[in-house]
Structure formats: structure tokens, C-alpha cells
Amino acid sequence: MKYSSLLVFIFFIQQASAQKVYEFDHVLEYQYTLVEDFVKPGNDTEYPVTKLYLTNSATSDYYALLMPHDNENYMIYMFDRNGLKSESKMKKADFIKAEFISIPCRDVDPLSNPFKDVIEYTAYNQINDTTINNVVHERWILKHTDQTKVDSEKLASIAYILNPKMKYHAPLLPFATEYEMLKAGFKAPKSLHLERKTINYDKRVSKIERFIEAKKIDKKIIIQSICDYTQMK
Structure with missing residues (x-):
């Protein structure tokens, strides 16, 4: 999937009907290890790695996963189990400062569960x-x-x-x-x-x-209604 580097927008939401807003009140840090025997040849990832999950403590319907892309950037993978996913890159410094994160439609895809x-x-x-x-x-x-x-x-x-x-x-x-x-x-x-x-x-x-630990946050991810696949069933 082609993803873009996110720009950060700090703004008041004026047209809620044109946007879907995902609210996150926690960031959860986990240490992830792929046991050595199961690391495939050619995989140069060093384990363990840190996973950061953005969550809403009141629901299991959606979450975002942050993984280090390099020293300066995160990859942000968001999942709405009702039918939407996204993949974007964002500067770590921008993420720390951001209250609102706007995901462009080119980074958004439908999500289904064939199983x-x-x-x-x-x-x-x-x-x-x-x-x-x-x-x-x-x-x-x-x-x-x-x-x-x-x-x-x-x-x-x-x-x-x-x-x-x-x-x-x-x-x-x-x-x-x-x-x-x-x-x-x-x-x-x-x-x-x-x-x-x-x-x-x-x-x-x-x-x-x-x-590892949990911290309370106040961040929001914004998806434009034109690519809100949860409403396109």
C-alpha cells in the first residue's frame, strides 16, 4: 500500500458531518518478541521491538498501532473493525505535539474479515x-x-x-x-x-x-467522510 507522510493539523472541527473522529485516551506500550526459531530468513528486524497502541478505553471497536519506521518517523496503522484501515508515516516530533491527526483518503482502505x-x-x-x-x-x-x-x-x-x-x-x-x-x-x-x-x-x-506501561492521552484521528468505508457497506 502506498502511504503518505502525515501533516499535522491543530484545529477546531467545524464540519463534523464531513469527518469521522476517532478519540484516543490511552497509549499502551508493549514489548513484542518473535521467538528466534520463527524468524524467517531475510528478516533483519531486531527483537524485541516496542509497540505503541492508541486506544479508547471504552471500546474495542478501533485502535491505532505505532511502530518505529526509523529514528525520526512512526508508521501509524489504524484499524476500525467496522470496516476501515489506514497506513501512514508521521514524524515522531509531530505526533507528540499533535492533538488532531488528519489521515488523507489515499492512505485509507476498506477492512474486511474473510474468516x-x-x-x-x-x-x-x-x-x-x-x-x-x-x-x-x-x-x-x-x-x-x-x-x-x-x-x-x-x-x-x-x-x-x-x-x-x-x-x-x-x-x-x-x-x-x-x-x-x-x-x-x-x-x-x-x-x-x-x-x-x-x-x-x-x-x-x-x-x-x-x-510495559499505560499513559493517558487526548488525541484524535480524523477520517474524511468520502473515504469512511464503515458507511459504504
Whole structure:
């Protein structure tokens, strides 16, 4: 996808009907590690890497992911599970100063989930709690219930340790199936994860994401209505 370098606009919204405004009240820092055995040849990324998620604590419907592009720039990936995604580059200094970030339509694309039917043979299970630093933490696992599919399609599962200090915050759901499970009303974790592991079909851990810290912010991402794909179904 071709993306553009974002310009920052600090302004009052005068024509709300012509824009979609995404409000973010937290930035969540996670440390992401791709386990060495699963790093593909030619991948020169040094792990662990820092992921910054912009979130709205009241909803799991949308989030933005910031990843370092180089020393001066972030890549900003935004996802609205109702049907929209964007990919842009922005100077780190501009991001820090910005209250409003306007995404040009050329950086916006429709978002779909072709695997919605996966929830029919997927389930969350709450497993035994774990104690970390004398504090009890809930543990959950998301896995496929059809073992034949797991074996034939080499399907992974996801294990979570929840963050008891962030119970007020809606779950962060980067994996589309996680969101579809929550949306469909299935029993699911109700708060942020402290740790999230991807466990391959052969029981080996391939990815680990660990919570570092959360900070409150007040930032907004603006999408013009002409490219609001959530309204074009």
C-alpha cells in the first residue's frame, strides 16, 4: 500500500458531518518478541521491538498501532473493525505535539474479515489463575475446538494473562477473530492483557507480547467522510 507522510493539523472541527473522529485516551506500550526459531530468513528486524497502541478505553471497536519506521518517523496503522484501515508515516516530533491527526483518503482502505466463520469452532476458556508479585491474575486461552482442523491447517492458539490494574479498559484485540468472538457475545476476557502468547499447533511459543506501561492521552484521528468505508457497506 502506498502511504503518505502525515501533516499535522491543530484545529477546531467545524464540519463534523464531513469527518469521522476517532478519540484516543490511552497509549499502551508493549514489548513484542518473535521467538528466534520463527524468524524467517531475510528478516533483519531486531527483537524485541516496542509497540505503541492508541486506544479508547471504552471500546474495542478501533485502535491505532505505532511502530518505529526509523529514528525520526512512526508508521501509524489504524484499524476500525467496522470496516476501515489506514497506513501512514508521521514524524515522531509531530505526533507528540499533535492533538488532531488528519489521515488523507489515499492512505485509507476498506477492512474486511474473510474468516468470520472461524468463530463457529473457536472458544475462549478461562484456565487456572496465576500469581505474580503476590497479585492474582486471570488466565485465558483462545483455541480452536476442532482438532482435525488444528492438525490439518496447523492452527495456533493464544494464551493471555490479564492485567488486574487495567480492568476499567476494554480489551485490546489485534486478532480479528478475537473481536468477532467478543462482538458475537461469546464468553471472553473483559480487560487488557498483561501478556499475550501465540502458541503454534506443535505447542511451541512463536510470539510474545508483554505490557510495559499505560499513559493517558487526548488525541484524535480524523477520517474524511468520502473515504469512511464503515458507511459504504
